[in-house]
Amino acid sequence: MDLSQFDWKFKLFGFPVRVMVSFWLICVFFSPFSTGQNGPWLFGLLGWSAAVFLSILIHELGHAFAMRKVYGTTPTIDLGIGRASRGAFVFGGLTSSYSNDQVPIKRALTAAAGPVAEITSAFALALALIPLGFRFELTTIFGFIPTITADVNSFLFFGSAPLIYFVYCFVEGFVWVGGVWGLFNLAPVFPCDGGQILLSALGQTMGAVGVRIALFASIVVSVALGYLFLRDENWFMTFFFFFSAYQNYRLLAYRSPRF
Numbered sequence: 482m483d484l485s486q487f488d489w490k491f492k493l494f495g496f497p498v499r500v501m502v503s504f505w506l507i508c509v510f511f512s513p514f515s516t517g518q519n520g521p522w523l524f525g526l527l528g529w530s531a532a533v534f535l536s537i538l539i540h541e542l543g544h545a546f547a548m549r550k551v552y553g554t555t556p557t558i559d560l561g562i563g564r565a566s567r568g569a570f571v572f573g574g575l576t577s578s579y580s581n582d583q584v585p586i587k588r589a590l591t592a593a594a595g596p597v598a599e600i601t602s603a604f605a606l607a608l609a610l611i612p613l614g615f616r617f618e619l620t621t622i623f624g625f626i627p628t629i630t631a632d633v634n635s636f637l638f639f640g641s642a643p644l645i646y647f648v649y650c651f652v653e654g655f656v657w658v659g660g661v662w663g664l665f666n667l668a669p670v671f672p673c674d675g676g677q678i679l680l681s682a683l684g685q686t687m688g689a690v691g692v693r694i695a696l697f698a699s700i701v702v703s704v705a706l707g708y709l710f711l712r713d714e715n716w717f718m719t720f721f722f723f724f725s726a727y728q729n730y731r732l733l734a735y736r737s738p739r740f
C-alpha cells in the first residue's frame with residue numbers, strides 16, 4: 482500500500498512541509514507516556530506527539546530560514562522516516578534545498594541553525610512557565626550531559642483533569658526532545674548537523690584528508706554514543722548511532738563526500 486497518499490502537506494512561512502504517516506508512528510512507538518502513569522494515556526500520547534511534531538518542525542524551520550537567507554532558495558521540509566521530497570533519505574526530519582553553493586561556512590551556518598532553534602525554544606518554554614508555578618529540574622544523561630525535565634508534581638498541583646495531563650506531557654516532551662535530540666544532533670556524527678559542521682570545517686581547511694578525519698571521528702563518536710545508549714536501554718538512539726557508524730564506515734571506505 483502506498484502510504485504517501487496519507488501525507489499531510491501544507492505551507493508554512495512559504496516553505497512546503499510534508500508530514501509522512503511514519504512520523505506519527507515514531508511518536509506512538511517512542512512515547513514515554515503510553516503507560517498512563519500519571520493520567521489518561523491517550524492524552525499523554527497526544528501531548529507527547531504534539532511536542533515532538535512542534536520541536537522537530539522548529540528545528541527544520543531553523544534550517545529553512547537560514548537556507549533562505551544564505552542561499553536565497555525556498556527549501557522543502559519532510560518529517561518522518563522514508564524518502565524526502567527531493568530524494569534523500571529522511572530519518573526524523575530533513576530540510577533540503579537546491580543549491581550548488583557549497584561554501585563550507587554557509588553549510589555550517591545552515592546546519593547549526595536547526596539545533597540552535599530547537600534547543601532555544603525548549604529552554605524558552607521552560608523559562609516562560611517557571612513564573613506560573615511550574616517546576617523543572619536539571620538532570621544529566623549518562624551522568625555528564627545536561628538536560629532539563631519537567632517536575633510532574635508541579636503540574637498535578639493544577640488538578641488531575643486530562644487536559645492538565647496533556648499539557649504536562651506536551652511540556653515534558655517539548656523540553657526533553659528539544660534538549661536531548663537537539664543536543665545530540667550537534668554531536669560530530671555525519672549526517673547529523675554537528676557532523677555537517679565538522680565535515681565542512683575540516684573539508685575546507687584540509688581538503689580530502691579533512692573529510693576522512695571527520696568521517697573517522699563520526700565513527701568513533703557514534704560507536705561510543707551507541708554503546709552509552711545501549712547501556713541505557715534506549716533502543717532507538719542505540720540503533721540510530723550504530724547505523725550512523727556503519728554509514729560513515731561505508732563513506733570512508735568507498736565514497737567520501739566531495740569538496
Ligand SMILES: [Zn+2]
Pocket residue numbers: 540544592595596666674
Ligand atoms: Zn538538523
